[in-house]
Amino acid sequence: MSTSPQIVFFDTTLRDGEQSPGCTMHHDEKLRMAHQLAALGVDVLEAGFAIASEGDLESIRAIAREVRGPRITSLARCKREDIEAAARAIEPAPLNRIHVFLASSDLHLEAKLRLSREQALEQAAQSVELARCYSDNIEFSAEDATRSDPDFLVRFVTAAVRAGATTINLPDTVGYTTPDEYKALFQRMQREIPGADQIIFSTHCHNDLGMAVANSLAGIEGGARQVECTINGIGERAGNAALEEIAAALATRRDKFPFRNNIVMRQLFPTSQLLAELISFGCSPNKAVVGANAFAHESGIHQHGVLANPLTYEIMTPESVGVPSTNLVLGKHSGRRLLEQRLRELGHPLSRAELDPVYERFTALADRKKAIYDQDLLGLLKPDHTTVSA
Ligand code: KIV
Ligand code: ZN
Numbered sequence: 001m002s003t004s005p006q007i008v009f010f011d012t013t014l015r016d017g018e019q020s021p022g023c024t025m026h027h028d029e030k031l032r033m034a035h036q037l038a039a040l041g042v043d044v045l046e047a048g049f050a051i052a053s054e055g056d057l058e059s060i061r062a063i064a065r066e067v068r069g070p071r072i073t074s075l076a077r078c079k080r081e082d083i084e085a086a087a088r089a090i091e092p093a094p095l096n097r098i099h100v101f102l103a104s105s106d107l108h109l110e111a112k113l114r115l116s117r118e119q120a121l122e123q124a125a126q127s128v129e130l131a132r133c134y135s136d137n138i139e140f141s142a143e144d145a146t147r148s149d150p151d152f153l154v155r156f157v158t159a160a161v162r163a164g165a166t167t168i169n170l171p172d173t174v175g176y177t178t179p180d181e182y183k184a185l186f187q188r189m190q191r192e193i194p195g196a197d198q199i200i201f202s203t204h205c206h207n208d209l210g211m212a213v214a215n216s217l218a219g220i221e222g223g224a225r226q227v228e229c230t231i232n233g234i235g236e237r238a239g240n241a242a243l244e245e246i247a248a249a250l251a252t253r254r255d256k257f258p259f260r261n262n263i264v265m266r267q268l269f270p271t272s273q274l275l276a277e278l279i280s281f282g283c284s285p286n287k288a289v290v291g292a293n294a295f296a297h298e299s300g301i302h303q304h305g306v307l308a309n310p311l312t313y314e315i316m317t318p319e320s321v322g323v324p325s326t327n328l329v330l331g332k333h334s335g336r337r338l339l340e341q342r343l344r345e346l347g348h349p350l351s352r353a354e355l356d357p358v359y360e361r362f363t364a365l366a367d368r369k370k371a372i373y374d375q376d377l378l379g380l381l382k383p384d385h386t387t388v389s390a
Contacts, residue, residue, distance in 0.1 A: 003260065004258050004259055004260050005259055006225065006259060006260045006261060007220060007225060007226070007250065007259045007260070007261045008044060008225060008227070009042045009043050009227060009243065009261060009262065009263055010042070010043065010044040010046065010226050010227065010228040011037050011040075011042040011044065011045050011070075011228075011229065011230065011243060012204075012230055012235070012240065013037065013230040013231045013243075014030055014033060014034065014037075014046060014047050014048055014059075015047065015049055015074075015075055016228075016230060016240050017230035017231065017234040017239075017240065018030075018048070019235075019236065020234055020235050020236050020237070023279045024279075025278055025279065027058065027059050027062065030047070030059045030062075030063065031063060031067075032278065033274065034063040035066075035067055036267070037070065037271065038067050038068065038069040038070055039264065039267055040263060040267040040268070041264040041267070042070050042243075042263070043070055043071065043226075044070055044073055044226070045063070045067065045070040045072055046073050046074070046075060046228075047060040047063040047074060048060045048074060049074065049075040049076075050074040050075075050076070050082070050086045050088065050089035050090075051076065051081060051082040051085040057085055057088065060090065061088070061089050061090075061091075061092060064089065064090050064093035068094075070095070071093070072095065072096050072097070073096065073097035073098065073099045073139065074089045074090050074098065075099045075101065076099065076100050076127075077100075077101065077102070078101070078102040078126075078127035079127070083098060083100065083127060083130050083131050083134070086099075086131075087131075087134035096135050096137065097135055097137040097139055098134060098138055098139070099138075099141065100124075100128055100139070100140050100141070100165075101140070101141035101143050102120060102123060102141075102142070102143065103143040103144050104145055104148040104152065105145075105147045105148040105149075106148075107144065107147060108143060108144045117152055120156065121156060124140065124160050124163070125159045125160065125162065125163040127163075128140055128160050128163035128164050128165050129163045129164060131164075132163070136166075137167075139165065139166070139168075139202070140157070140160035140161075140165035140167070140168055140169065141169035141171055141202075142156055142157060142160075142169070142170060142171070143173050144171070145169075145171055145173075145185070146170070146173070146177040146182065146185065147176060150188060153170075153189070154188075154192045157170075157193055158194060161193060161194070161195055165199070166200065167200045167201075167202055168189070168193075168199050168200070168202065169201075169202040169203075169204050169226075169228065170185060170189065170201065170204070170219075170224075171204035171205075171228075172203075172206060173204075174208055175205065175237075175238060176208070176209070177205075179211065180218065182203070182205075182215045182219050182222065183218040183219065184222065186201055186203075186219055186222030186223045186224050187223060200226050201223060201224045202224055202225075202228055203216045203219035203224045203226070203227050203241070204228040204240075205219070205228075205240065206236060206237065206239070206240055206241075207233060207235075207238040207239045207241065208237060210238070212233070212238075212239070212242070213241050213242060213245045213249065215241070216229065216241040216246050217246065217249055220259070221257075227241065228240070228241070229241040229243040230242065231243055231272055231275045232244070232272050232283045232290065233245070233287075234279070242288070243263075244271075244272060244288075244289040244321070245288050247261070247265065247268060248265075248268070248288070248289045248316060248321060251316065252316050265320055265322070266321065267322055268289060268290060268321040268322050269290050269322035269323045270322050272290035273290075289321055294318075294323070295314065295318040297313060297329070298329045298331050298333050298334065299333045299334075300333055300334055300335030300337075300338070301335075303337065303338045304335055304337055304338075307337060307338065307341065329371065330342060330366070330377070331366055332363065332366035332367055334366070334372075336355060336359045339355070339359055339362055339377070340355055342377060343355075343358070343377060343381075346377060346378065348378075348381060358381060362377075362380055365380065
């Protein structure tokens with residue numbers, strides 16, 4: 001019996017996410033988040049950048065000691081001290097990985113690293129070889145891959161594969177690429193890199209032009225089998241591809257993406273909520289999948305449809321991603337059907353004749369007040385009602 005190919009979820013909330021402004025977490029917070037990411041079912045958990053600080057190294061080490069399920073990894077530049085720090089940090093984890101990266105674009109090589117292409121090739125190969133001394137699972141990232149000369153990128157990645165890299169990541173470091181370009185890049189790398197069929201290719205998309213998730217999905221169409229992403233899409237600048245959006249897209253559009261993965265969909269919302277609590281900021285209300293309004297329907301037409309059959313305006317159920325239940329917001333656009341249903345749920349089934357005056361009072365109140373709460377509804381049942389909630 002043949003099974004569908006698997007998409008590996010690589011979560012970098014605690015590394016690329018945590019390094020963005022306002023998203024820093026303390027040791028215990030990182031551990032709590034790491035346990036939740038394990039419950040969510042991520043396959044690879046990038047727990048930090050060990051060389052960045054002693055605190056980072058200790059947090060990664062604690063996660064490697066305590067958290068079971070995901071493969072634990074640390075980022076490392078192509079430097080001996082980085083690789084050794086990463087090795088020390090991930091060592092307690094039975095499943096581990098070292099994630100080595102070096103830029104491949106001329107812009108980064110010249111302006112930032114002052115390296116020639118040939119020097120970069122040599123550094124990449126030597127660093128992967130060194131990392132192999134500490135783990136048999138090595139990921140190599142060609143930073144700024146999408147703005148690199150593709151001919152050089154083939155040579156660069158080939159050198160990393162020959163040196164022993166088992167996963168090759170082609171990051172869209174500055175969120176510059178488009179879905180068609182990104183898909184073509186993966187197709188070309190798989191065609192031209194010797195031994196590509198033994199390698200897992202990975203996406204890593206930033207959201208500077210709002211295309212991080214679309215680009216990740218295009219990467220999958222091009223043959224990538226690992227996606228790097230963060231909870232709530234936190235990350236450098238405009239953020240990284242949001243894990244919950246990729247997972248929901250794969251689940252909802254299995255017709256287009258016939259792949260398996262290990263994400264426990266009902267843990268998406270609780271994970272998003274925990275992160276928001278730990279970093280003290282949540283996502284915007286209109287954020288897909290986990291935003292407060294992601295399943296809220298205010299207009300009467302939409303509410304009527306959802307009550308008749310949720311599929312009219314919902315492509316996935318709130319329960320399927322761990323959101324308690326559909327949130328039909330009572331406001332000035334709501335119809336009498338929703339009002340009648342909510343009052344019934346509150347223990348007040350009304351006949352049509354009883355509902356009419358209550359509905360009239362409801363619309364008058366909704367004109368003055370943005371959101372109508374259950375206490376307001378109970379107040380509306382009395383002819384001389386006054387608004388109770390703030
Ligand atoms: O965006 C990027 O290129 C990265 C790499 C270090 C993987 O985060
Ligand atoms: Zn990144």
